[in-house]
Amino acid sequence: MVFRFTVPFGILLAGSAAHTGAAQTLDRLLTDPDEIAAQCGGQASAGEPLFQENCAACHSLTVEGDQSKGPHLAGLYGRAAGGVADYDYVSDLPGRDVTWEGDTLRPFLSGETGIEGHPVIEPEQVRRDLLTYVRIHTRPAPPAPEEVEVPADVLAMSGDAEYGAYLAGDCVSCHNAAAEATGMETIYGRGVETFLTLMYQYKARAIGTETMQLYATSLGDDEMAALAAYFEGADS
Missing domain, CATH: 1.10.760.10 (Cytochrome c-like domain)
Structure with missing residues (x-):
């Protein structure tokens, strides 16, 4: 299946990889909530309060949201780290040379990067629920x-x-x-x-x-x- 799009994609935030360690597939055309939940392995309903509790104070899911504390997450999946224009990133932020997807987000969510003040999300299923919610609620905008x-x-x-x-x-x-x-x-x-x-x-x-x-x-x-x-x- 192939679509031709001439407008930018929005966010598709990948869930964590399966327990087998298989890499998450980057699929920017995935829009079915059930398919997203199956791929991420979580429940969006469980992830919403997790996002509000752990992420919403600093990160908006849309480009229109407040960025005074952290960059917006719109377009995150498939985006290079530090890729939000006009946001003043910390110069020594770990992982500046990565592309955001499930496996590269894992260190930030599990505390492996050691960033001061960044919430640690655990156990694994909780991370899955959180990422499922974010991915579903930041699906790409439909094309014309x-x-x-x-x-x-x-x-x-x-x-x-x-x-x-x-x-x-x-x-x-x-x-x-x-x-x-x-x-x-x-x-x-x-x-x-x-x-x-x-x-x-x-x-x-x-x-x-x-x-x-x-x-x-x-x-x-x-x-x-x-x-x-x-x-x-x-x-x-």
Whole structure:
């Protein structure tokens, strides 16, 4: 799956690596809260009070927040240490040559850097909960619809319309003749490219409701191609 974005990504703060020690995957397109929680291994609801207690006094999750005590965390995941413009960093801060992700944040959260006054977050599960909360609540801003592009190899797929008819049950429970009579947009008779573009826009959170965004995220390219092939020729 490939998206084309021409605007900067926001933050995607990685959770700690699994107990096996495997490195966290940097995935700036990950936006599904359930997928984020699964990858980070924590619970956002448990992490929120941890953030308020340990982090909020110095760090904002948005660029608009107060930076009098610490740099904002927006854009942290994948950002070089010391990368917030116009913030006066301590010159000898440890780890200035790292890129922030789960493994590089661990020393700061576990107290290994020995920075005076920096809270120590432990045990491991508590760190996971904290990072899950931060990552979910600082997901990248969605792109504009026109900035989302369906990959050429997906557009070239020959979708299985019969399989699409099987999958369509989830769609027609809402997108049906009765709903269309009340103003809901029809999905029947759409061209394949138009249908796939809409699905990719949902997947990127560029359009639609959270329900549609999560549904699109759950589909693979072959499933979207199958649905596109079915709805192109189906009658409502």
